[in-house]
Amino acid sequence: MIVKNKSLWQLGFVISFLMLFSTCSRQDTLRPNIKTQLAAFDTLTLTQPEQSLLDLDSLLIDDNLTTLERAMLLFKKGEALYLNDKYHEAYNVHLKAYALFSELKDKYNESRSLITLSGAALHMGDIETSQVYALKALHLAQLIGDKRVEGKAYNQLFSLHFKLKDYDKALTYIKATDSLYSKTTDTTSIIAIKSNVASVYLQLKQYNKALTSYSEAMSLSQSNRNPKTLVSVLNNIGYTYIEAGEYNMAETFLRGAIQLNKNIKVINAAPYKGLGSMFLLSKKIDSAEVNYIKALKIYATNNNAKEEIEVRDKLIAIAIMSGDYVKALDNQIVRDSLQLDVSRLEKNRLLDFANVNYEVKQKETEINHQKEINTRNQWLLISTVLLAVMLLIATAFYVYNTKLRAANKASKLEQSLLRVQMNPHFIFNTLAAIQNITLEGNPVKSSNHIAKFSKLIRQNFDYVRKESITLDKEIAMISNYIETQQLRFNNIFTYTIDIEDSIHASEIKVPPMLLQPFVENAIEYGLKEKKEGGNLLLKIEKEQQGLLFIIQDNGIGRSAKAKQEKITEELHATSIFIERLKMRKKGEEKTFVIEDLFDNNNTPIGTKVFFKLKF
Template sequence: MILKIKGLWQLSFAISFLMLFFACSKQDTIHPSIEKKLLAIEQISQTQPTQSIITLDSLLQNSNNLNTLERAMVLFNKGEVLYLNDKYQEAFNTHLKCNKLFIELKDNYNESRSLITLSGASLHMGDIETSQVYALKALKLGLLIKDERIEGKAYNQLFKLHFKLKDYDKALSYIKAIDSLYSKGTDTFSIISIKGNKASVYLKLKEYNKALASFSEAMALSQSKKDPKTLVSILNNIGYTYIEAGIYPNAEKFLRGAITLNKNIKSINAAPYKGLGNLFLLKIENDSAEVNYKKALAIYTSNNDIKEEIEVRDKLLSISIMNGDYTKALNHQKIRDSLQLSINSLEKNRLLNFANVNYEIKQKESEISHQKEINSRNQWLLVNTVLLFILLFIATAFYIYNTKLRATNKASQLEQRLLRVQMNPHFIFNTLAAIQNITLEGNAIKSSNYIAKFSKLIRQNFDYVRKEAISLDKEIAMISNYIETQQLRFNYSFSYNIEIEDTIDTSKIKVPPMLVQPFIENGIEYGLKEKKEGGVLLLKVAKEENGLSFIISDNGLGRSTKAKKEKITEELHATTIFLERLKMRKKGEEKTFIIEDLFDESNKPIGTKVFFKLKLE
């Protein structure tokens, strides 16, 4: 009897072992039908990303038909599609899931591939530390399995990371490691890319001869492969390198060579024209610079490359100002601003479209999940419950969406009002007139400095107004730039001082942008403007127990005296906008706001003081 039981136990163990073996074998194999679908998706991943995601999600919804390896590979491909189409957060979350499955499967090769994408996504999202952790893990696995391609990709990720950190010495060590791995290989195009990256690091280190040597190696390889498009790019990069080195004749030679080669292969490329524009602008040959920038602009416009078009228009704007053609300058500024708004609108639409696709996919997943529950329970009761839940979910989603939309519209309106107050036409034209006077006096260096300062001020206003918070040092830099521009307008009839408590680390503290500037403007326009000399503007920033205090004071005419001469409304002082911005922070900071008229012992107005506090996180 005991022997019989022992025999049954051994038989049971053998059957269990065989089942486990076959299960593992099935798990480690991708069925031909799944493999075929994944290959098809890979071919359309860049041209049809939305369709690729829908197909992959459809496979995941039928996960009961997938083994662990197949599920991991479907998730991997989905993560790659998301990453290639700049959906970095979604790509990161998806790769976390497949990476966990590859670890369970002990699939070191695919685990390392997933780690490289996790590192790349983290880097794009600004998480440097996490990016480095994943890249080093991928490198360790690559060395373990002795896969040089994985090693190269890990080194390349570490190169990008340190290049972004401006740690160029470390970046150079990693790109050299990649170069040694690929130098004996047959992948010529990868080697060309590596040589170009190495040259870029040398360029940042201002080692121009080494940069040119690397570019020359890349050029020789591209000539051997008879790849004219790559050769054009290298010629253009060499031209830019010579510009950086200050060897302008050579720069012009290579840039014109790139243009000639483009014409020979009937290719349209704006980069060489843009390079020539930069070259002639540095040589103060404004007419030649303008001609080449216009050629580059025409190509960027036809290609709908809005970001490059904005950059070129900025250059043309500067040239127009230097030439005194303010009508043309304003036209460039208007078009540039319209393009920037277009970029913002496209980005919002892209995010909304992606959110809609995700919502539809998640809704389908929810319906399938509920359908399974209905089959195992009371069908009609569960159907009613699910329908009620979906209706409540949709109603809640629409309520949240409408609430957010109203808040966004309010913020957008406030942003536009703020921008109109910050950069009013009177200030712009008066400043341009002041710069024109300096130009007419023949002081080219002083004129150029103020053009640069004024351009920077306009750029700061447009860049910062769309941000919720910036560092205090950027806010102070913008205020200083603004005051110095105003000093130019009023012929330095007043001085200014900015006092910041020593214990404040201005680079780490975040504040709402352009919060102080309206009161600085009020102090100048309605206080110091009519003082011929001796005007003083003061800004004090002090540390409080849980925040900062700001004091803006002037020794000008005073509000009460100015009010007798002209009507000064609350809107002119931007007080309403200022208080609305504080209220939107929901910290009660608006209650600390005080405007005080200053008087001497004989009750004569001697200026104005503004005080408020900001609470820090």
């Protein structure tokens, strides 16, 4: 007895340890459905940004998310906001994601969040914060040995120093990025890096080196067959030639960019702006004005106020040079109005950023305060560990007993389901029908029906223990069952199975033996009393989140006598059906309806059963 108790306590400690481990690790997992949705957001963010944000918010309200799932969803939301220029919101969301990744000690995703935080801070004008985040991301990337993330951190540092006009450091960082990405197959990123290298050389007035880098980017764009990227590179080469004073070459590349834009049906103002600058520098005022006006129309259409202001400044200068002071004044009035709007937006941006900084500082204060509390409570935590272990043991036994009860309930449900599906009355009547066919001297027909009936029994026994089967197997089984019933009743009714074309029955899983009780009720209490013209319809339609099942007959209806006859058996079958749906925990039992059908004279004309299953 003592040995048994000792073994029981050892088992308890093992269970408690496993419970503790599973509780800790649960926060570190991604469920398959969440993983699939996260992958889908990469495309959705680019094609339907607003929809992706709505979908992400709907997922984030789920209280059952693990810490990792919540962190990854916040990360995706932050990226979607960042890509759509909502930098303040992206910054706040990524702060939350970063805090969760830090809690999980997920250094890879920590570094990714830090890079976006750095980018958002840079767009908001906080250079110091941007640099802190970028350097921290670089340190983490080097710590875990992830070259791709390291390259992104270097690229962020390049952007920062380029904005500061510290071109020597910017060149150092972008060359470090180039060396890390040069061995990868990510052609799109390599093209962007080559263009960034060229942009630094351009600022350093090293035009030949800039053109060499742009040429490498152009070759990659052509081999990658990415016309939009190629347009950008052509435009950059044109601007470089303008800077170098080689206007003929500049015009060739800028017009090439315009032609390529036309080929791919893209409207882009940059080449026209470049041509305007080139013609202005070469004193061709009329041509400069024409191209600046084309660029202006595109910027105005796209609500790009900053670029529109710059172009209007050029048009004002051209109008003054041409002596058209009325046109110059008109452009100046519009330009001043745009500048007021930009200044107002900038003011609001600075106010928002101040609020963000305040929230960050407040959060840091709260964290420091929490650390102090945690330090004071260490001894209290140690003293409660033993009590927690005892509670875990008790919880383990409770969970074990709960699982036993659930298994017992599932076993009883399985037995009840099999009794309902294959009741003796049905079996004996079917065998009697087959016997009559044999006595009539038709052994082939008899043999066929025996084969169908044996297959039906085998299907019932095979499927009853399974949690789910494919829809096509369920349909095959119910077809077999209906045809067996047609044999019993000498084909007094017909049946139709209508499955929507968009449903891939071999890929969709459903609980087994779900439809048979209601098909049986339709035959037993509706169609068998109808001498002719009976029809049974099984219809399956696809809905947004699942399938709609409809079982309808044109029998005599559920009369008071019929209800009385089936009150025990049908209700028992219905209760088993509802219990099976409840065990799926998707709320599907709420969709179950049995409806009596009547004609205009209130005469019963059949019964309709419908319910929904969610994917």
